[in-house]
Amino acid sequence: MAGLLQHLINGLAEGTIYALVALGYTMVYGVLKLINFAHGDVMMVGAYVGYAAAFVLGDGALGSLWGAVLVFLVSILFCGLLGWLVERFAYRPLREKPRLTALITAIGISFTLSYGFQLKVQPEIAGKKVTLLPGADPRTFPEIITPAEWVTLHVPAPAPAPDEVDPAAPHDAADDFVEIIIWNWQVISFVIALALMGGLQVLVFRTKFGRAMRAVSHDHRVAALLGIPVDRVIALTFMLGSALAACAGILYAIKDTLIQPMLGVQLGLKAFVAAVIGGIGNVQGAVLGAVALALCEELVVGYASSSWRDAVAFGFLIVVLLLRPQGLLGRVQAEKV
Amino acid sequence: MSDAQLEVKQATMRFGGLKALSEFSLTVKRGDLLGLIGPNGAGKTTAFNVLTGVYAPTTGDVLVSGTRVNGRRPHEINRLGLARTFQNIRLFKELTALDNVKVAVLANTRPLFSRELMGRLRRGTGAQRAGAKVLGALDNYRDWWRAILGTGGFHQEEADVTARAGQLLEVMGLSARADELAKNLPYGDQRRLEIARALGTNPQVLLLDEPAAGMNTREKADLMVLIRALRDKFSLGILLIEHDMKLVMGICERITVLDHGETIAVGTPAEVRANPKVIEAYLGEAAHA
Ligand SMILES: Nc1ncnc2c1ncn2[C@@H]1O[C@H](COP(=O)(O)OP(=O)(O)OP(=O)(O)O)[C@@H](O)[C@H]1O
Ligand SMILES: [Mg+2]
Numbered sequence: 001m002a003g004l005l006q007h008l009i010n011g012l013a014e015g016t017i018y019a020l021v022a023l024g025y026t027m028v029y030g031v032l033k034l035i036n037f038a039h040g041d042v043m044m045v046g047a048y049v050g051y052a053a054a055f056v057l058g059d060g061a062l063g064s065l066w067g068a069v070l071v072f073l074v075s076i077l078f079c080g081l082l083g084w085l086v087e088r089f090a091y092r093p094l095r096e097k098p099r100l101t102a103l104i105t106a107i108g109i110s111f112t113l114s115y116g117f118q119l120k121v122q123p124e125i126a127g128k129k130v131t132l133l134p135g136a137d138p139r140t141f142p143e144i145i146t147p148a149e150w151v152t153l154h155v156p157a158p159a160p161a162p163d164e165v166d167p168a169a170p171h172d173a174a175d176d177f178v179e180i181i182i183w184n185w186q187v188i189s190f191v192i193a194l195a196l197m198g199g200l201q202v203l204v205f206r207t208k209f210g211r212a213m214r215a216v217s218h219d220h221r222v223a224a225l226l227g228i229p230v231d232r233v234i235a236l237t238f239m240l241g242s243a244l245a246a247c248a249g250i251l252y253a254i255k256d257t258l259i260q261p262m263l264g265v266q267l268g269l270k271a272f273v274a275a276v277i278g279g280i281g282n283v284q285g286a287v288l289g290a291v292a293l294a295l296c297e298e299l300v301v302g303y304a305s306s307s308w309r310d311a312v313a314f315g316f317l318i319v320v321l322l323l324r325p326q327g328l329l330g331r332v333q334a335e336k337v
Numbered sequence: 338m339s340d341a342q343l344e345v346k347q348a349t350m351r352f353g354g355l356k357a358l359s360e361f362s363l364t365v366k367r368g369d370l371l372g373l374i375g376p377n378g379a380g381k382t383t384a385f386n387v388l389t390g391v392y393a394p395t396t397g398d399v400l401v402s403g404t405r406v407n408g409r410r411p412h413e414i415n416r417l418g419l420a421r422t423f424q425n426i427r428l429f430k431e432l433t434a435l436d437n438v439k440v441a442v443l444a445n446t447r448p449l450f451s452r453e454l455m456g457r458l459r460r461g462t463g464a465q466r467a468g469a470k471v472l473g474a475l476d477n478y479r480d481w482w483r484a485i486l487g488t489g490g491f492h493q494e495e496a497d498v499t500a501r502a503g504q505l506l507e508v509m510g511l512s513a514r515a516d517e518l519a520k521n522l523p524y525g526d527q528r529r530l531e532i533a534r535a536l537g538t539n540p541q542v543l544l545l546d547e548p549a550a551g552m553n554t555r556e557k558a559d560l561m562v563l564i565r566a567l568r569d570k571f572s573l574g575i576l577l578i579e580h581d582m583k584l585v586m587g588i589c590e591r592i593t594v595l596d597h598g599e600t601i602a603v604g605t606p607a608e609v610r611a612n613p614k615v616i617e618a619y620l621g622e623a624a625h626a
Contacts (some may be wrong), residue, residue, distance in 0.1 A: 075346070203484065207480050208480050209481065211436075211439065214429075214432075214440075218430070218431060219429065221391070222423070223412075224414060225390075225391070225411045225412075225415055225420075226534065226535075226537070228412055229410075230412065323378070
């Protein structure tokens with residue numbers, strides 16, 4: 001019981017981070033029918049930019065609200081710009097080309113970012129060593145939220161097996177309960193992720209932009225002829241997705257404390273799987289797929305072995321695709337012949 | 338400036354070696370109901386594609402509301418007041434009839450700054466065009482936070498848009514179908530929905546590409562009456578492509594006839610009908626068929 005509760009908490013925390021990244025995959029796929037393989041790496045960049053921002057702000061800012069807000073904002077702006085650049089200069093020129101061209105470009109950008117960040121570039125500028133690229137070694141993310149226990153739950157412990165009980169020992173009441181700690185940063189992270197997803201939901205389903213985005217997703221040529229600025233809609237979609245990825249990157253760094261350049265490849269792949277499980281192109285599906293995948297992984301790690309984690313993730317993908325090829329919430333697309 | 342809403346001067350469109358449209362000229366004024374006819378492959382749809390910015394003409398000029406639009410992007414041309422339907426129906430199949438129209442209406446609601454102001458800036462100098470972009474962006478993002486906060490203004494605007502889309506469905510006789518998915522509508526309704534959607538962008542000139550294709554005789558006749566009513570109700574200029582000569586002759590005031598991209602005749606229905614070149618083009622087609 002205690003174990004299960006702990007796993008559910010961990011799974012939800014992980015799932016919301018997957019979801020933020022998965023949303024970027026699904027939105028870009030929605031408007032361009034492109035798997036943006038560089039998306040996970042944008043998340044990694046987001047984590048590093050957050051790291052750099054916290055570093056520049058210095059110890060004085062750590063743990064303060066405005067410091068944390070600044071770290072998020074800087075990272076969001078930087079990644080938004082990065083997303084815009086990638087779309088504008090890598091994908092837009094290829095939009096009318098065969099889809100494979102853009103896909104390979106996406107893989108190229110992913111490699112450029114994940115391997116580029118493994119270089120260590122530290123030129124001296126005005127007598128100070130300035131790190132432009134961080135190098136391959138993992139770095140410890142500063143504590144932008146000072147960890148504190150939010151609540152401590154006392155959950156009844158499973159009764160010990162009779163042969164383990166020493167009848168002579170006095171009964172210790174503390175053994176009857178297991179402590180489950182929910183940390184403040186877990187709660188904050190969860191709330192931020194939920195708020196972002198809620199905001200996105202409103203944008204996509206209520207605003208002019210959202211309706212334009214869905215029109216572009218159905219048929220961008222017709223959308224243009226109805227007065228919808230297709231280029232701008234696509235650029236904004238990339239920027240939004242990248243901003244969410246930036247947040248995901250920082251939340252991940254807060255949770256895991258270590259960041260390294262291959263981070264985006266690993267987490268990005270999981271998020272992509274989550275988007276496919278949910279039905280790629282479907283916004284709610286991405287969230288559902290992400291949470292389902294994370295819970296599934298967490299339970300496997302908890303009750304079987306952590307080495308099964310990835311196998312189960314992909315096994316889950318295969319099972320879903322066999323049973324529902326369009327994903328959990330995806331639409332069936334009639335194949336045009 | 339003339340009162341021409343749409344003016345085409347000597348537009349030519351080449352695809353490699355093929356001249357799909359050759360020195361095509363045409364003027365559409367408010368209240369005009371003009372026909373564009375010609376046998377299969379004559380270049381009618383190509384003419385629409387050139388006018389709406391799907392293709393930039395190889396040579397020649399297209400002016401919408403007095404603005405030269407060659408090479409402008411389709412959404413800009415649409416916002417200058419030119420809307421169209423498609424010969425092969427291209428609705429948003431997975432959206433409801435109402436949402437199909439709302440997409441068009443929404444894309445063109447500009448509550449913060451008047452269309453006139455934005456249009457003037459967009460036609461202006463570099464600095465003015467940049468200004469137009471900033472104002473346009475402001476408008477969009479205003480929409481975002483208003484939606485997230487769910488302000489009264491936002492709900493009001495949404496209600497206005499829904500009402501406007503509903504009116505257009507009613508005009509096209511589709512009120513009862515508002516909540517059905519476009520793909521589930523009968524063929525004739527899909528064609529009329531395309532017109533409703535085009536009207537949603539609030540055009541001055543409407544281009545209809547074979548809007549009656551696939552309808553039975555009765556439906557076709559009704560549609561022609563409806564098209565004339567639209568012209569009067571919205572004081573539109575309408576350019577109508579139709580394969581069926583008799584149908585066009587019935588409602589159009591002037592007709593342009595294309596054959597192999599060349600304009601072979603322009604005139605009133607009576608003049609066109611009597612034109613030997615036209616007769617030959619259509620007889621030729623009949624002989625091939
Ligand atoms: N994008 C294109 N690339 C190459 N050729 C094209 C293209 N679009 C049209 N054409 C050619 O231009 C010619 C005119 O085609 P268009 O579709 O304009 O004819 P149409 O008058 O609309 O015919 P229909 O009555 O069959 O609709 C045809 O020979 C067509 O094959
Ligand atoms: Mg045609």
